[in-house]
Structures are given as structure tokens and as C-alpha cells.
Amino acid sequence: MNSRCFHCGEPVPAAARYRVDVGGRWEPVCCAGCEAVASAILGRGLGAYYRLRDAPAGAPQPDSGELELWDDPAVQGAFVRRHETSCEALLLIEGMRCPACAWLGERAIAACPGVHAVSVNYATHTATLRWDSDRVRLSELLRAVREIGYRASPFDSSRASAVGRAERRAALARICVAGLGSMQVMMYAVPAYLAGEGEMAVDIASLMRWASLALTLPVVAYSAWPFFSGAWRDLRAARLGMDVPVALGIAVAFGASVAATFRGAGAVYFDSVAMFVFLLLVGRYFEILARQRAAGALRHLGRLVPEFASRLRDFPRSLEPERVAVAQLRAGEVVLVRPGETFPADGVVEQGAGAASEALVSGEARPVAKSPGSTVVAGSGNLANPLFVRVTRVGPDTVLSSIVRLAERAAAEKPRLIRLADRTATWFIASVIGLAAIAGYFWGAAEPARAIPTVVAVLVATCPCALSLSAPIALTVAVGEFARGGIVVAKGHAVEMLARADDVVFDKTGTLTHGELALKDVAVHSDVPRERCLQIAAALEAASEHPIGRALAGESGGLRADEIHCRPGSGVEARVDGVRYRIGALAFAAGLRPGPTRREDPPEDTVVWLGAESGLLASFRLGDELRGEAREALAALRDLGVHVHLLSGDRESAVREAARRLDLGTVEAGAGPERKQQYVASLQRRGRVVAMVGDGINDAPVLAQADVSLAMGGGARLAQLRADAVIVSQDLRELPRAIAHARRTLKIVGQNIAWAFVYNVLVLPLALAGALTPWAAALGMSASSLVVALNALRLERAPRRGPGASPARLART
Amino acid sequence: MDILYLLVPLSVVLVFLIGAVLWLALHGGQFDDLESPALRVLADDDGAEKPGRGV
Numbered sequence: 001m002n003s004r005c006f007h008c009g010e011p012v013p014a015a016a017r018y019r020v021d022v023g024g025r026w027e028p029v030c031c032a033g034c035e036a037v038a039s040a041i042l043g044r045g046l047g048a049y050y051r052l053r054d055a056p057a058g059a060p061q062p063d064s065g066e067l068e069l070w071d072d073p074a075v076q077g078a079f080v081r082r083h084e085t086s087c088e089a090l091l092l093i094e095g096m097r098c099p100a101c102a103w104l105g106e107r108a109i110a111a112c113p114g115v116h117a118v119s120v121n122y123a124t125h126t127a128t129l130r131w132d133s134d135r136v137r138l139s140e141l142l143r144a145v146r147e148i149g150y151r152a153s154p155f156d157s158s159r160a161s162a163v164g165r166a167e168r169r170a171a172l173a174r175i176c177v178a179g180l181g182s183m184q185v186m187m188y189a190v191p192a193y194l195a196g197e198g199e200m201a202v203d204i205a206s207l208m209r210w211a212s213l214a215l216t217l218p219v220v221a222y223s224a225w226p227f228f229s230g231a232w233r234d235l236r237a238a239r240l241g242m243d244v245p246v247a248l249g250i251a252v253a254f255g256a257s258v259a260a261t262f263r264g265a266g267a268v269y270f271d272s273v274a275m276f277v278f279l280l281l282v283g284r285y286f287e288i289l290a291r292q293r294a295a296g297a298l299r300h301l302g303r304l305v306p307e308f309a310s311r312l313r314d315f316p317r318s319l320e321p322e323r324v325a326v327a328q329l330r331a332g333e334v335v336l337v338r339p340g341e342t343f344p345a346d347g348v349v350e351q352g353a354g355a356a357s358e359a360l361v362s363g364e365a366r367p368v369a370k371s372p373g374s375t376v377v378a379g380s381g382n383l384a385n386p387l388f389v390r391v392t393r394v395g396p397d398t399v400l401s402s403i404v405r406l407a408e409r410a411a412a413e414k415p416r417l418i419r420l421a422d423r424t425a426t427w428f429i430a431s432v433i434g435l436a437a438i439a440g441y442f443w444g445a446a447e448p449a450r451a452i453p454t455v456v457a458v459l460v461a462t463c464p465c466a467l468s469l470s471a472p473i474a475l476t477v478a479v480g481e482f483a484r485g486g487i488v489v490a491k492g493h494a495v496e497m498l499a500r501a502d503d504v505v506f507d508k509t510g511t512l513t514h515g516e517l518a519l520k521d522v523a524v525h526s527d528v529p530r531e532r533c534l535q536i537a538a539a540l541e542a543a544s545e546h547p548i549g550r551a552l553a554g555e556s557g558g559l560r561a562d563e564i565h566c567r568p569g570s571g572v573e574a575r576v577d578g579v580r581y582r583i584g585a586l587a588f589a590a591g592l593r594p595g596p597t598r599r600e601d602p603p604e605d606t607v608v609w610l611g612a613e614s615g616l617l618a619s620f621r622l623g624d625e626l627r628g629e630a631r632e633a634l635a636a637l638r639d640l641g642v643h644v645h646l647l648s649g650d651r652e653s654a655v656r657e658a659a660r661r662l663d664l665g666t667v668e669a670g671a672g673p674e675r676k677q678q679y680v681a682s683l684q685r686r687g688r689v690v691a692m693v694g695d696g697i698n699d700a701p702v703l704a705q706a707d708v709s710l711a712m713g714g715g716a717r718l719a720q721l722r723a724d725a726v727i728v729s730q731d732l733r734e735l736p737r738a739i740a741h742a743r744r745t746l747k748i749v750g751q752n753i754a755w756a757f758v759y760n761v762l763v764l765p766l767a768l769a770g771a772l773t774p775w776a777a778a779l780g781m782s783a784s785s786l787v788v789a790l791n792a793l794r795l796e797r798a799p800r801r802g803p804g805a806s807p808a809r810l811a812r813t
Numbered sequence: 814m815d816i817l818y819l820l821v822p823l824s825v826v827l828v829f830l831i832g833a834v835l836w837l838a839l840h841g842g843q844f845d846d847l848e849s850p851a852l853r854v855l856a857d858d859d860g861a862e863k864p865g866r867g868v
Contacts (some may be wrong), residue, residue, distance in 0.1 A: 029838060052852050102849035122849040165845060172844055176835045184828045188821070211821045215828055 004401060005030035007038040007149075009056030011628030012519065017531075037149035046107050046148070053100035057149055057384075062451045067139035067146075069308055069323050070154065076138065078250075079154035079210055079327075086116055089138070093120065095150040108148045112141055114354035128153070144777030148320070153307055158415065171288050175281045182274035188212045189271035189775075209261040212270035219256050222279045226284070240429045242463070248433065249459035253774055256452045266449075272778040276460060279782035283473070283789045305616040310336040326394075333391050337382045345378045346393040354385035416595065417775060425467050428760070432462045439768050450770050458767040461777035462760050465782040474792035478745040479680040486729020487710070487738050494724040497708035499742035501691040503683055504637055504735070505702075508648035509656055510695030512732070513624040517551040521621040526614065533618035535559050537610055540572050540583045552583075552608065552621050571608070580610045590616055629733045631662050636736035647676050647702075656790065676702040693735065694723070710735065745795055752788045759784045 005011045006020060006027035018035040019026045022042060024651070029035045037057075041049055070076065081088045095104055102122035109118045109127065114135030114327055120127040131141060137807035138154075145152035176585040188208040191200060227250065230243035253269040260266030299792035310321035326344040329335065334350060353371040357380060370376060374388055378398040393399075436458040444451040475496075479489045489495060507510050524530050534552075539559040549572070561574035561581075571584015582589045589611030608620045634644050648655045655669035668679060683690050692706030703723050705711035711723035712730055727734055740781055763780055766772050772780070838844070 099848040099852050101845065102846075103852040106849075121846040168845070169839055173836060173839055177832060178840065180828050181833075186823060187824070201814070204814065207817065207821055211825050214825050218832075690843050 003028045005034050005056075005102055006050075007034040007057050013625070022050075026612075028062065033149075037147070041104065041149075044111060045107065046104055049100050049104040052103060055097040056095060056487060057095075057101070067142045068137075069139075069325070070142060071137045071139050071211050076154070079325075079604075080138070082133075085132060085134075087133045087138070088130045089154050091129055091142075091145075091152045091154055093125050093127055093145065093150050094153050096122065096125050099124075101150070104148060105145060105150060108144050109141055112136055112144050115141065136590040140149070142282055151550060167288060171281070171285050174223040174226070175278065175285055178219050178274060178278035178281055181219040181223070182271070182278045185212045185215050185219075185271045185274045188215075192268075206261075206264050209257075209264075209268050209270075212268060213227050213258060213261050216254065216257075216274050219277050220250060220276045224250050227280070239427045242429070243568075245429050245432055245463045246276075249456055249463065250277065252459065253456045256456070267453065268349075269453075269774040272456075272460070272775040275775070276778040276782060279786060281413060281784050297299075306342045306344055310338075312336060312388070315350070315390075329391055329394050331394060331772050335389050335391060337376075337387050337389055339382055341377050342381050343376045343389065345389075345391045345395075346398045347376055347389040348389045349374050349376060349387050351388040351389045352385055354387055355383045357381045358374040420471075428464075428467065432459065435462075435764070435768060439770075443770060447770075453774050454767070454770045456774040457772040457777035458764075458771075460774060461763045461767045461772055461779055461781050466756035466759060466781075466788045467753065470756055470788050470792075471749050472753060473789050474745050474749045475796060477792050477795045478741060481741055482725070485734045485737055485741075486727060486731055487734050488726045488728050489724070491724040494708050495742045495745055496737050497724070498691060499687060499746040500689045501642060501708060501739060502688045503643045503645060504691045504693065504739075505645040505676075505680060505683075507645055507692075507704065508646060508655060508704075509624060509692040510648055511693050512630045512646070512658060512662065513623075513626050517622040518625040519551055519620055520623045520625065523619045523621070525616045525618055528617050530618070533610055536576055536581055536617070537583055537608075537620065539576050540564070540574050540581060540610075546718055554618060567581055576784050579612055581617075583608060585609065626658060626661060627732055629731060633732035633735055634662055634664065636733065637739070640736055640739055642736075642739065645679075645683075647671050649673075649676075673701050677705045680705045691739075693727075741795070748791055752791055755791075756784065756788060 004010065005012055006022065006029050008030060010030045012018075012028045012030045018032060019031045019041060020029055020035060020038040027038075031039055034711060051808060076087075076089075079089055096102060096105070099122045105127060106118055106120040109115055109120075109129065112131075114132040116130040116132060118127060118129050129141065131138070131447075132322040142152050174322040188211050192205065192208060214393065224247075227247045231247035234241035234244055250273055253273050256266075257268040257270050260268050282745050306322050308327050309327060309329055311324045311329065312319060312321050312334045319336075321336045329345055335344060335347070349370050349372050351372060353369075356376055357370050370387060375392075376382075376387070378393075406555070436455050439458050440451050440455040443454045478495050482489055502699070520794070522530055522534065524533060536559060537552045539561040541553040542561065559576055561576050563573040564572065566572055570588035571582060571773050573580065573582045575581070580592060582592050586607075586609045589609035592611050592613045593615050610617045610620070637644050643666065644664060645668075646655065646659055646662075646664050647668050649671055650670040655667060656663075657665040668675075670721060671679065680690050680692060684705075684707070689708075689712065690706045691708045692703050693710045694703055694714070695712050703711070708725070710725045710727055712727050725738075759780075763772070763777075767777060
């Protein structure tokens with residue numbers, strides 16, 4: 001159990017015998033999938049990936065096996081643009097963990113013949129691809145990506161990523177203009193600051209002013225546009241936002257300077273204006289980046305709908321399905337959904353009766369019966385029989401899409417901390433504008449030449465930007481850092497509550513364990529060797545969709561089974577190398593050789609028997625294995641001073657066993673959803689802040705009761721969205737890291753608010769007294785905002801945490 | 814000091830030129846991905862890695 005998979009970093013199960021050849025050394029890998037992917041990567045000479053990456057690879061993405069359908073021009077339709085000699089498409093690549101993945105994907109595609117150009121963008125997880133359709137088919141390129149462990153699918157470029165890119169580009173363009181402008185205007189301003197009274201020739205001074213005006217105009221008209229439009233929006237909504245004094249300050253300073261330039265006399269503040277705009281924009285850019293990163297991670301979660309569907313053109317007359325891309329489906333068409341498939345769109349059952357698992361969408365774990373007339377939802381799974389479904393809603397209109405949108409909105413909602421800072425800022429802004437007006441009035445009466453500089457100084461210097469920025473920047477940086485560690489924050493308050501959590505309550509199944517059956521132990525009952533038994537079992541179960549079958553379907557060593565007969569409820573019978581075998585329940589497996597069979601005590605785990613005509617060969621003990629990193633994660637949590645509880649609906653003995661292996665004291669077994677909720681509520685009544693970690697389906701009520709809830713990413717995927725955060729990486733060690741990180745974030749928010757407050761209180765009297773020139777005010781205010789932003793960015797520069805890094809140590813730094 | 818009448822407007826023009834170049838680079842996608850190109854430089858020699866000798 002000590003060794004970790006060379007490819008994905010997961011612990012290697014004791015029973016696994018997978019290896020890859022890395023330059024003559026044999027490194028262990030955890031499963032056949034990782035073995036295939038790692039060999040593909042090394043075989044293509046791309047082993048440098050393992051040196052370059054800074055995060056372990058994700059588990060290999062399953063292959064839908066229907067990539068050839070993408071070669072059909074009708075299916076390619078909207079996804080592929082055709083030129084005379086080449087095709088162009090945008091691919092969405094799923095499973096990328098670090099920039100090295102982008103490098104790897106690019107290399108793998110570029111190595112295919114007939115590829116003209118490919119570039120993988122790590123920021124958006126997309127690839128732009130141009131290829132020669134005569135020399136290579138699209139499916140071959142998609143397969144090349146799947147072979148190295150990612151999932152690529154053509155992507156309609158008109159969707160979300162284009163919006164994000166446009167926003168980023170516009171923000172960068174504004175920064176460029178403001179940055180260039182402020183640098184050069186500063187040059188023109190220096191002589192005026194250095195020269196004494198009357199030392200500068202009047203026409204040279206005028207030249208400098210006009211040159212400054214020419215360069216500041218684009219800064220104000222283009223770069224500062226978001227501040228003006230924001231201020232206008234606030235005023236129309238009868239609110240006072242941070243943009244109002246900013247826009248007012250820029251407008252007053254710029255207007256006065258333009259007037260002075262035309263008059264040819266008086267002071268100009270072009271340099272202050274340009275610098276002010278530039279520094280403010282830089283702060284906002286960081287915010288945009290952090291926000292987009294968090295949103296992108298969410299979008300990937302929503303991709304549950306399959307790529308292809310079986311459409312029946314003339315449904316009642318012919319039942320001959322054709323495979324089409326889901327994007328081609330229209331409302332009113334009929335599709336066939338086989339058992340085990342996912343419904344591609346919302347619809348109504350036309351023919352057939354069966355059951356669907358809607359846990360993904362509704363959180364309901366039990367199968368829902370379906371008969372003609374009942375509605376089905378895209379993203380849910382068909383469990384029992386083939387169903388003919390008339391499509392009612394497709395694509396963005398489906399229930400699934402609306403749930404994803406809901407989650408996106410939740411991600412954008414402002415947490416309490418930010419609302420508090422905003423409210424304080426509103427109150428503050430009103431006083432600042434009032435004070436500026438009063439100061440302008442008095443200075444205008446006493447010394448008219450100093451009225452405008454004073455008003456500008458008051459407006460600019462005391463703008464509570466630092467106050468307004470303090471919490472959002474720190475929180476967005478934290479959210480970005482969480483996402484990098486594999487935790488997607490879906491609700492704004494998650495960071496704050498994680499930092500305050502005193503108790504973490506875990507569910508067992510699917511949280512501390514993998515939530516699926518895995519091979520624990522093999523007992524051999526004849527002279528057939530263990531390896532051989534495993535291979536026969538794998539061959540028998542190769543086609544199985546049953547959870548038990550999947551646990552056993554591994555490396556069959558080239559063995560193939562034929563004459564496969566599935567006996568529901570008993571097992572599988574098939575012929576391998578001419579010998580008949582049975583795998584399944586004891587009585588069934590022993591049935592090939594009539595006679596008395598041994599009796600076993602009913603064990604805690606599921607046991608599957610392999611039998612032949614010669615007798616029983618082996619038994620496989622299957623169980624829900626504890627996650628390899630669970631123990632380490634819990635120890636790290638205790639180091640942080642957090643109390644850990646285990647609540648489970650499972651049998652007492654299984655829970656005790658898990659608790660013993662994890663060194664857990666506080667345990668409750670046999671707890672139903674209601675009991676779990678009471679348990680958490682009673683902790684809360686004692687004044688504890690409770691974080692709940694579950695798989696997101698049957699523990700939805702308790703997740704809602706907890707102050708902050710987390711779901712494991714592998715569970716029912718959409719139900720996760722009811723949790724405040726999702727552990728997408730499925731690595732429990734991320735949890736203590738996240739808590740340590742959240743605590744640091746909260747500390748930094750506190751520092752920022754204190755700093756912003758002290759700065760504003762100190763600078764206000766100076767500005768009112770007219771002791772601050774506008775440039776000094778702009779510098780002071782911008783410096784104060786930058787201090788806040790940089791302080792928040794310290795969170796991002798936290799040491800890159802290797803697997804062994806102690807979160808407790810991180811928390812103290 | 815008359816040269817200033819040439820140099821100052823020239824500097825204004827230069828700033829606009831630089832701005833235009835940056836604009837082109839920006840909309841050509843130069844700044845869209847700031848993370849993966851760094852790796853492209855680190856491991857760019859295709860032939861150097863022989864199969865099976867990756868790490």
C-alpha cells in the first residue's frame with residue numbers, strides 16, 4: 001500500500017500487478033487504464049511530461065468507443081469549419097490538471113500525420129486544431145488524445161469560453177493603454193515638477209500640457225470607461241458604489257486639466273489621472289482572472305450529457321436507430337436509450353417501461369419507475385430496459401443546464417464578508433463626497449486656486465477602494481487556489497466558514513471509502529495459480545456492467561471468453577480456452593460440478609466464487625476500500641485542531657472497522673439522513689461551526705444543515721452542486737490544506753480591512769487641509785490598494801504543496 | 814530647446830505606435846495563455862526523448 005501510481009499518484013492496490021518501463025526502471029501503476037496511458041505517453045517519447053508536471057494526472061477518461069461518428073460530415077456540422085484543403089475545429093479537453101498537460105496534449109496531436117496546426121490553451125482547457133481531412137480523420141486525432149488519458153470532444157466555440165476570452169482581452173487592452181499613457185505622461189510632467197517658478201518657457205510648458213492631453217484622452221475615454229459606466233449604473237440604481245468617487249475624481253481632475261490646457265495657464269493633473277486609472281485597472285484584472293478560473297472549473301462539472309444519441313427517424317414504423325451527435329437532436333424527435341446509457345435530452349417516454357436513476361438531478365437515490373407518458377431528464381441514467389423517448393427540450397433548455405446555471409449564479413453571489421465591506425464602503429463614499437463638496441466650498445471662498453486640487457485630493461485619496469477590494473481579492477485568490485488543489489467552491493461563504501470550522505463530520509461510503517467495490521483479497525481453492533484465476537475472472541467479466549463485474553474486470557492477459565451467458569442474480573457463465581467457467585454466487589459457481597459444496601459463514605464483504613467443471617477454483621473478496629489518503633488527511637485535520645466525526649448509515653461492524661483503521665474516536669453507525677442532521681444540529685447548538693463532507697446524494701439534508709458542506713467529485717455529480725464546495729480531485733488531503741488556506745485567507749482579509757481603515761482615517765484630514773496634491777493623493781490611494789492586492793496575492797504564492805507537505809505548517813506561515 | 818517641438822510630438826506618435834503593436838499582439842492571442850508556453854520552451858526538442866527513456 002506504500003507505493004503510489006507512477007501516473008496518477010493514487011496508492012497502488014496490493015493486488016495490482018501493473019508496471020510501466022520508464023527508461024529501464026519499472027515503475028508501479030495502479031490500474032490497467034493508467035498502465036495503458038503511461039505506456040502510450042512514454043512510447044511516444046513524451047516522458048518529459050512527468051518531469052514538467054506539477055500535479056499528478058487525473059484518472060484516465062473512459063472511451064465512449066464511438067469516435068468514428070465524428071468523421072461523418074453531417075455530425076461535424078456546426079463544430080468543424082471547412083476550408084478548401086483543411087478543416088478547423090475547437091476541442092474541449094477534459095482532465096487537464098497542470099500546464100504540462102497542455103504541453104502533452106499538443107505533442108500527442110501534433111505527432112499525428114496530416115495535422116497542420118494545433119495549440120492547446122491551458123487557461124480555457126481548449127485546443128484549436130487545423131488538419132488535412134484527406135490525410136487524417138478527426139476520430140484518429142480524438143483517439144490520440146484519449147490514449148494519453150484525456151477526453152477530447154469538438155466544442156461549439158460560440159459558447160462560454162469566447163465570452164471569458166473577450167473579457168480578459170478587453171481588460172488587458174485597457175491596462176496596456178493606461179500603462180503606456182501613464183508612463184509617458186509622467187515623463188512630460190517631471191519637468192514641470194522639477195522646474196522652479198517661471199523657469200520653464202511658457203510655450204514649452206504648453207507643449208507638454210498638450211502632449212499630456214493627447215495621451216491622457218485615450219486613457220480616460222477608453223481605459224477608464226468601466227469606472228464611468230459602473231458609476232452610471234450605480235447612480236441609476238440609486239446606489240453609491242466604489243466607482244462613483246473614482247469616476248467623479250477622474251472627471252473633475254481631467255476636466256480641470258483640460259480647461260487649464262486650453263487657457264494655457266493653471267495646474268494640470270494628467271499624470272495623476274493616468275496613473276490612478278492604470279493602478280486601479282491592474283487590481284481589477286487580478287479579480288477577473290481569479291473569478292474566471294473558478295467559473296471555468298464549474299462549467300466542466302456540468303458536462304454530463306453524452307456526445308451521441310440513437311435517433312429513430314420514422315419512429316413507429318421503423319425501429320432502426322441511427323447514431324447522431326446530441327447537438328443535432330431537435331425537439332419532437334424520438335431517441336432510443338438503452339440500459340446503462342444516459343438520457344441525452346429532456347423528454348417523454350413513448351414506449352417501453354423501466355427505471356431511471358435521477359440521483360444526478362434530483363438527489364433522489366432510489367430508481368424512479370418510467371412508463372409511457374413519464375418524463376425523463378437529460379443527464380439521468382436508464383437502469384433497466386430500452387426506452388423510446390420523444391425529445392421535448394435540448395441543449396441549454398434542459399433541466400440539467402438550468403441546474404448548472406444555478407450553480408454558476410451561486411458562485412457569483414457575494415459572501416457576507418464582501419457585502420459587509422460594500423455596505424461600509426457605501427456609507428464611507430457618501431461622507432467622502434459630502435466632505436469633498438464642503439472642502440471645495442470653503443477653499444473656493446478662501447483660496448480659489450486651491451479649490452480644485454483639494455477636491456480632487458479628497459475624492460481620490462480617501463476613495464475606499466482598498467476597503468472594497470480587501471475582501472474580494474483575497475477571497476477570489478483563495479477560490480483560485482482551492483480550484484488548483486482540486487476543490488471547486490460553489491457558494492461564496494464556503495471559504496469563510498471553512499476557516500472557522502471547529503468540527504468536520506465525514507460520511508463513510510463514497511467519502512472515506514471509494515464508494516465502489518474493489519478487489520480486496522483472493523483465496524485460491526485448487527492448484528490453479530492466483531494470477532490465472534484473476535485472468536479468467538477478468539475475461540468472464542470483461543463485458544459486465546455490474547458493479548461486481550467492474551471490480552473484477554481488469555487485466556485478462558489476452559484471454560477471451562466466448563459463449564457468454566449472463567444469469568441475472570447469479571453470475572456469468574462462459575467458455576475460456578475451451579473450458580467452461582462460472583463466476584458469481586457460491587451455489588451458482590459450484591453448480592458446474594454437482595455434489596456437496598463447502599459452506600461459508602456469511603462474511604462482511606461480498607464474496608464472488610469462480611468455478612469450473614473440476615470444482616471451485618478461487619474466491620474473490622470484494623469490499624469498499626478505504627481511500628489510501630484518508631488516514632493521512634484525518635491526521636492533518638487533527639493537527640489543525642479540528643474535531644473529526646464519522647457518521648454513517650452503514651452497519652456497526654463495518655463502521656467500527658473503518659474507524660479503527662483511521663484512528664477515529666467519535667463514531668456513529670446506522671445513522672439515517674434524519675439522525676445525521678440531528679447530530680450536526682446538536683453540534684451547532686453547542687456553538688461549533690460544522691463542516692460536513694459527504695458524497696452528495698442521500699446526505700443532502702445533512703449537507704444543508706452544516707455550516708459548510710463539501711461533496712466528493714466522483715459521487716452523483718450534479719447533486720454535488722448542492723454542496724458549498726466540491727472536492728473534484730477526490731483527494732481527501734486537499735481538505736486540511738483547504739482549511740489551512742481558508743484560515744490564512746481570513747487573516748489576510750482582516751489585515752487588509754485594518755490597513756484600509758487606518759490609511760483612510762490618517763489621510764482624510766491631510767486632504768481636507770489641502771496639504772495633499774492630486775498626484776500624491778492618487779499615489780497614496782493606489783499604493784494603499786496595491787498593498788491590499790499584493791497582500792492578498794501572498795495567498796497565491798504559498799509554497800507549492802507536495803504530497804508530503806504538512807498543512808499545519810502551512811497554516812503557521 | 815526647439816528640438817523639443819519635434820521630440821515631444823514624436824514621443825506621442827511613438828506611444829500610439831507601441832499601443833497599436835500591443836493591440837495587435839493582444840488580439841492575435843499572444844496573451845491568452847500565459848502558462849503553457851513556458852513549458853513549450855523547456856521541452857521543445859522533439860528528437861531528444863527516445864521512447865522509454867522519458868524520465
